[in-house]
Amino acid sequence: MSDHLERLISAFESAVDLPTESRSNFLADIKKKDPALYDELVRLIEKDSAFDGILDGPIALDIEHRNTGEAVGPYSLVGELGRGGMGTVYKAVRRDREVEQYVAIKVSHQSLLSADLVRRFKTEQQILARLTHPNIVSFLDRGVTADKAPYYVMELIDGTPITAYCRDHNLDIDAKLRLFQQVCAAVWYAHQQLVVHRDLKPSNILVTPDGKVKLLDFGIAKIIDDDGSQTHTINAPITPEYASPEQILDKPISTASDIYTLGLLLYQILTDRSPSEIYGVTRTEISRGITEIDPQRPSSRSGDRSLKGDLDNIVMKALEKDPNRRYASVEQLSDDIGRYLDGYPVKAHPQSLAYKAAKFCRRNTLAVTIASVLLLLLVGTALVAFWQAAAAKREQEKAERNFAQVRKIATALIFDYHDEIAKLPGSVQLRARLVSDAVEYLDAVAANDTNDPDLLKELGVAYRKIGAAQGMVYSANLGKTDDALNSSAKSVQLLNKAIQLRPTDLTMVDELVASLTQFDSILARKNAKAFSTFKISRYAIELNNLAIQADPTNTDRRIQAIGLRILDLDNYVEADVTTSETKIKNIAGFRELLADAEKLLAENPGNVVLLNRLMMISGRLNNLDRWVGVRLVTEQGQPDLGRQYLVDSIADSKRTLSYNAVIYQHLKDKAWFEYQNFAELLSEATALAYLGRLDEAEEVQRTIERYFANIKKDDPNNAERKLEELAVIKLDIVIKGLQKNFAGVNSLAVRGLAVLDAYDKQTGSDSTASIETLTWRGYLLKQELVSLEKLNGDKARIAQIAARLKVLEQKYRSMADDFDGFTGITIG
Incomplete structure (x- = not known):
């Protein structure tokens, strides 16, 4: 590297x-x-x-400093009020003749490094401008400073954070609740305007000296969809102490997130306890507290028995971990507080007859005495209710039995029938249909039990299998890379949730590692510039290592660690595609990995999965040695060194084929055996050709073509076959090019382009949307161009190809860092 x-x-x-x-x-x-x-x-x-979304938030360099008296539009700065991630807030004054108006101005940082920050600053202005409410700070104006920094102007609030106001004024419980209702009014109004605040905390909720609440800082607010559905903003900047569980866990955000934070704020107002005290953790552990710990009831935490009962229930309902169990709206939360203040039953309390009666008695002593004569009438009603409850229970038990049966059928389709069908050649379309139908069943039943970790695990594995059928690299697939990425990503999300619900189950970790590995492999084919593949493979390695530490005797995970190291080295190979020094360092990495895998095989002789990993490592060495050898011979003027690498490549191929032969003795799978031999011999034949051993290369080529004929015949619907046919064509181009047969090269290049067009048609995709197929098109067009130039061919066609290559070059530059690799990174 x-x-x-x-x-x-x-x-x-x-x-x-x-x-x-x-x-x-x-x-x-x-x-x-x-x-x-x-x-x-x-x-x-x-x-x-x-x-x-791995970043905590967008990046800004906060290096500006503005002086007192500096002009910002028609305003003059008086002093700094505070600064945050997007900008600095100043106190300013506007003097217009004899009128003097003090305002607050938020000026964006000039050194914004993220388009997301620019968008967020603009969105904050737009949100504030659309909100007109007595308890929300007013938007007044906006503009751009002399040095081109955007700013906006709002009313200047002389106020104190709500928690400090309650403490300083020694408010009683009722006064605190009425003040809190003002906060609810502001947030409820924002929700009606489809705005989720997402950063409700004491410093953003000020109370003026006359007791009026003002809600500030919509810097990370989000406009939700018009239908009120959830929105998902990965890792939006948050204040961890006042975040909801779904914010911390990067789950979809809705108005329920603000309801949770309001519950936390109400808890703090009533008990004068900080969030870390509420959850009984240190400040550094607050995220764990919010997501994993159920806080004590406010009355227990504070020792104030006047909070016991209704107020405990109101706060705890707002603080439910599950958004669906919180109040449905801020209005309902405020109404429940109002019911408490007026002496009515609150909805947060279980609605038992005794509870309702107790509340009614306290409000209406005389009426209760009169109404007691009607008690007998309630007995008949109660009997009917009991009968209805029993019937409902029977229906629920029936539904649960149906659920179990559907789930059993769906899992059998995925885990039994699919895996057997996958062994049959030409089954890729049936596999995809089978898994898709099974997932449809599981999705339907999952709606009733989405927190069941076993069901989540089944769904996660199912989506991984359908992703493999849609577009898993180097296996039978439909060539639908985008669909494969979506399915694999959903698999990761489902399994991640399952682990959160059952963190001690190492089998969940194993499945998540497998899904991360698949996602990484497909993403690398889609876009070599997706640097995030480094993090995916590293994350998978860390997870697997944790599982190994928990159970060092598990051989499967130690073998998985070998596979993950292959993936990690693959990612670094793709990171610098044109530098022989990089490839040479990776050759050393793979040789070290080969030695480690052979040691593990000595401990587990005959382990087929481990033999497969050894075959993969040896195959990678074959490709790398051949790649470096060709570049040194043809481009870098070091033919002697290059030839040594080509000789090593042939030795790598022989070793790989020997591993394949041993695996075949265990599996007796002829189709698999021929496919692996086919892949290795492609590289070996290329090495032989560049060593000048063209007769041997052509002999190996004939074996390759025989293997490929069988492979293509057995599985005609597999889109991967088209890409493999291109590899066969490329080998022929190399041999004919070395033989100076440029007419043959031209014919092969045209044939290859036709195959690529057929691939696009079969998969319904654009081959220029994937780094691998884009590279193929560039390679084949370049071979057609060079051969036409050698043959003094059609000038118009040459010009047409040259123009097309320029367009593809620009596309390639946007997808891969190293433009020189345009002639063939994955295939050269």
């Missing part, structure tokens, strides 16, 4: 582990020392953030 790439990777891994403020300082330091590295690093972090 080149020194520059090593420094970039090291800086990237350091940056993503830092909180936002520290990351900004880290980037500022790199910018001073190495501007070129800084530019690449920022682009990389932005792409990474867009992919999976």
